[in-house]
Amino acid sequence: MSQTQTQTLWWASESFWKKMAVWITAGSAVVLIFLTFDTVKQITAGGKRVPAYSVINNRIDYVFDEKRNHQVPVIGPEEPLFGKKLTEEEAMALVSKGKLTTQAKNCMNCHTLLGNGSYYAPDLTKSWLDPTWGTKQLREQQMVDFLMNPQDYLYNSLGRRMPNLGITEEEARATVAFLKWMSSIDTNGFPRNFKPIDQTDPAPDAAPAAPADAAAAPVQQ
Amino acid sequence: MAALGTLSSANLNGGQKLAVKFFTVAIALFGAQVLFGMLAGIQYLKPDFLFGILDFSVNRMLHINALVVWLLFGFIGAVYWILEDESGTPVVGLGLGNLMFWVFTLAVVVVVLVYLLVQTGPGELKSIWLINEGREYIEAPRWADIGIVVCVLIFFYNVAATFMKGRFTGIGGVLVFDLVALAGLYLAGMWYTPNISMDQHWWWWVIHLWVEATWEVLVGCLLAYGLIKTMGVRRKIVETWLYIEVALLFGSGILGLGHHYFWIGTPEYWLAIGGFFSALEPIPLVAMVVHAVFDAGHHKMKSANHPALAWMIAQAFGNFFGAGVWGFMHTLPQINIYTHGTQWTASHGHLAFFGAYATIVIAFIYLAVQKWRGNVWMSGNMAGAWRWKWAMFLLHAGMIGMTMALLIAGYEQSHIERAIGGSTWMAYFEAQAGPWFQQAMTWRMISGWSFAAGFVLLAWDLMTIGKRETRPAQLPAAEAAAA
Numbered sequence: 001m002s003q004t005q006t007q008t009l010w011w012a013s014e015s016f017w018k019k020m021a022v023w024i025t026a027g028s029a030v031v032l033i034f035l036t037f038d039t040v041k042q043i044t045a046g047g048k049r050v051p052a053y054s055v056i057n058n059r060i061d062y063v064f065d066e067k068r069n070h071q072v073p074v075i076g077p078e079e080p081l082f083g084k085k086l087t088e089e090e091a092m093a094l095v096s097k098g099k100l101t102t103q104a105k106n107c108m109n110c111h112t113l114l115g116n117g118s119y120y121a122p123d124l125t126k127s128w129l130d131p132t133w134g135t136k137q138l139r140e141q142q143m144v145d146f147l148m149n150p151q152d153y154l155y156n157s158l159g160r161r162m163p164n165l166g167i168t169e170e171e172a173r174a175t176v177a178f179l180k181w182m183s184s185i186d187t188n189g190f191p192r193n194f195k196p197i198d199q200t201d202p203a204p205d206a207a208p209a210a211p212a213d214a215a216a217a218p219v220q221q
Numbered sequence: 222m223a224a225l226g227t228l229s230s231a232n233l234n235g236g237q238k239l240a241v242k243f244f245t246v247a248i249a250l251f252g253a254q255v256l257f258g259m260l261a262g263i264q265y266l267k268p269d270f271l272f273g274i275l276d277f278s279v280n281r282m283l284h285i286n287a288l289v290v291w292l293l294f295g296f297i298g299a300v301y302w303i304l305e306d307e308s309g310t311p312v313v314g315l316g317l318g319n320l321m322f323w324v325f326t327l328a329v330v331v332v333v334l335v336y337l338l339v340q341t342g343p344g345e346l347k348s349i350w351l352i353n354e355g356r357e358y359i360e361a362p363r364w365a366d367i368g369i370v371v372c373v374l375i376f377f378y379n380v381a382a383t384f385m386k387g388r389f390t391g392i393g394g395v396l397v398f399d400l401v402a403l404a405g406l407y408l409a410g411m412w413y414t415p416n417i418s419m420d421q422h423w424w425w426w427v428i429h430l431w432v433e434a435t436w437e438v439l440v441g442c443l444l445a446y447g448l449i450k451t452m453g454v455r456r457k458i459v460e461t462w463l464y465i466e467v468a469l470l471f472g473s474g475i476l477g478l479g480h481h482y483f484w485i486g487t488p489e490y491w492l493a494i495g496g497f498f499s500a501l502e503p504i505p506l507v508a509m510v511v512h513a514v515f516d517a518g519h520h521k522m523k524s525a526n527h528p529a530l531a532w533m534i535a536q537a538f539g540n541f542f543g544a545g546v547w548g549f550m551h552t553l554p555q556i557n558i559y560t561h562g563t564q565w566t567a568s569h570g571h572l573a574f575f576g577a578y579a580t581i582v583i584a585f586i587y588l589a590v591q592k593w594r595g596n597v598w599m600s601g602n603m604a605g606a607w608r609w610k611w612a613m614f615l616l617h618a619g620m621i622g623m624t625m626a627l628l629i630a631g632y633e634q635s636h637i638e639r640a641i642g643g644s645t646w647m648a649y650f651e652a653q654a655g656p657w658f659q660q661a662m663t664w665r666m667i668s669g670w671s672f673a674a675g676f677v678l679l680a681w682d683l684m685t686i687g688k689r690e691t692r693p694a695q696l697p698a699a700e701a702a703a704a
């Protein structure tokens with residue numbers, strides 16, 4: 001800058017901006033820390049937004065809410081995962097095992113979870129509710145079978161398959177528990193306009209649920 | 222003293238001798254990044270390619286981890302590069318710094334070998350400690366995390382102690398403060414929780430507060446030094462700008478963190494806070510462009526190092542477009558609900574990381590090779606100047622091509638999978654199979670080949686530029702004397 005003017009204006013001076021830098025940074029950091037305390041409280045499992053792990057004992061749905069103008073998770077009647085009701089501690093241990101499996105198997109480097117991760121494979125946020133699993137009755141076993149031998153299933157015309165990651169049956173069941181629990185998190189309506197699997201109970205006299213309809217069923221190779 | 226034009230460490234000060242080691246590893250890792258990116262990109266088109274041997278997840282993990290680590294090595298190198306000059310005294314504890322370099326490099330090699338050979342582990346804590354943590358960008362296993370923290374502490378000691386012994390310039394002050402924040406943030410990503418919302422909440426502290434706050438400020442420091450060095454801009458002007466940048470970057474970027482808290486279970490107030498503050502984030506990036514371009518123009522682009530100056534200008538624009546424009550496009554929640562976690566995100570991630578960070582590290586490596594060869598001429602009429610120009614062109618053509626292709630894929634995906642299909646598995650694959658998407662993947666690969674060719678040329682140029690040059694460097698304009 002040419003030095004025709006002999007004196008720097010106050011608002012262009014180094015000392016003014018140095019003070020601004022310090023105060024603005026400190027101010028933003030304080031606000032962030034303050035908000036973080038509240039956020040951490042709200043997202044601790046067991047709250048309204050992030051339910052307790054024992055929520056896997058219940059049906060979880062994703063239903064449009066008029067007031068919020070988007071879908072929200074709804075916790076329904078008792079529907080224990082794999083037919084076995086768990087205590088809070090047992091549920092937490094199972095979900096945790098599932099979460100560890102997703103980390104050790106590197107799921108996030110193909111999939112997104114809550115929309116974060118990679119884009120090579122579908123988002124898993126509401127995977128528990130995905131119509132791909134056929135029917136509510138088949139879902140749990142379908143998911144376990146798939147996770148243990150994904151290379152045998154082709155869900156698309158692209159030839160893109162999930163590799164065999166050496167997931168054991170125990171790990172597969174835990175992963176399903178983790179996915180079920182994750183689907184209960186209040187994500188402010190993400191994913192939007194999602195079409196969940198039908199979870200209504202068939203009328204008592206109705207015939208047993210039909211197998212997955214042809215379009216949604218995995219193609220076994 | 223070695224003859225002009227030959228590489229000789231006698232041309233470098235202590236910190237700079239260490240810096241060139243970091244730069245060498247950085248370029249090697251950059252090469253690895255390109256290689257694994259290409260493999261992952263090919264798998265989008267040919268899913269059976271290396272299926273069950275090097276799966277997409279492995280290639281992608283190596284791609285982005287190599288990216289993060291080469292940039293960190295580049296930054297550490299760049300800081301050692303400027304340290305003695307800026308503080309006016311030899312690096313304190315240089316021996317420790319050297320040891321740290323070898324430990325860090327060895328750790329990286331072991332981590333990569335485990336990624337390649339072991340790949341995954343059982344669903345137990347020990348996998349996270351020994352194999353990989355399975356959390357994007359910071360997959361490094363816990364033992365390596367601890368090693369990284371120790372290395373960074375040594376690095377920080379070198380920097381802080383050296384400035385304390387010599388003089389604390391404005392650049393030095395900002396730098397030291399920024400490094401404390403940068404290193405401290407890493408700790409936020411180092412613990413296990415079964416709660417995925419809590420996990421991602423803290424994960425973003427590392428990722429976002431690195432790339433959109435502390436890394437930006439670090440680059441601001443490096444650029445400030447670079448402008449003084451290549452063009453002789455007056456220190457007072459550069460440092461005033463640096464403070465302005467810090468105020469604007471931290472003022473928008475810290476609370477801008479909220480744009481990652483829209484959909485992960487975090488409270489609704491983040492929709493407003495994150496949307497608002499992140500929308501301000503492009504402002505400092507505009508300021509940085511104005512600053513760099515104004516200074517370059519004011520000095521009539523007269524510079525002692527043409528490739529370095531060109532890459533610094535590229536940084537200013539790349540940062541503005543990649544982070545500022547591409548980031549802004551999807552940062553409001555009304556848009557992000559459809560684009561979140563699509564190829565749109567990948568488009569932004571590529572242009573932003575390349576434009577803001579790869580460029581500045583490359584600029585510093587050009588500064589380094591110049592001095593390493595005895596401060597040779599690197600202005601007009603250089604022998605073999607086509608190489609750096611073509612490397613720069615091919616890298617940019619490749620990057621812009623990839624970014625555009627991914628953006629088109631992102632539009633298609635947001636529309637077909639998200640808006641219409643409601644994000645089910647079926648909708649996902651319907652979008653992936655669409656012709657616009659598939660063509661975009663092909664164009665991404667074609668652009669990827671251009672990028673890869675540019676990388677090869679760049680590596681070759683860095684090894685040879687200035688060789689046998691006998692003219693000494695053009696001196697920066699007179700203003701430097703007043704600094």
Ligand code: HEM
Pocket residue numbers: 117118119120254255258259260261262265281284285288566567568570571574575579665666668669670672673
């Ligand atoms: C030959 C060039 C390259 C190719 C073919 C390539 C390919 C890829 C592929 C296939 C992915 C995975 C995307 C997904 O999850 O679906 C990816 C991710 C990524 N790449 Fe590259 N890449 C290249 C160069 C680069 C460069 C130069 C940079 C930065 C300097 C970069 C930064 C990234 C980042 C940050 C991600 C993660 C994006 C996200 O999660 O949103 N890549 N790349």
Ligand code: HEM
Pocket residue numbers: 115116117357432433480481499500502503540543544545547548549550551552553557560561562563566569570571573574577578
């Ligand atoms: C140099 C600076 C920046 C870099 C290197 C960068 C890089 C990235 C990367 C790699 C991601 C994907 C993360 C993932 O894998 O999940 C991302 C996400 C995002 N970035 Fe940036 N970014 C930068 C600056 C900005 C700025 C300035 C804005 C806003 C104005 C912005 C807005 C966003 C948003 C909204 C997302 C979330 C995308 C989604 O929902 O999927 N970024 N960024």
Ligand SMILES: [Fe+2]
Pocket residue numbers: 429433477478480481
């Ligand atoms: Fe961000």
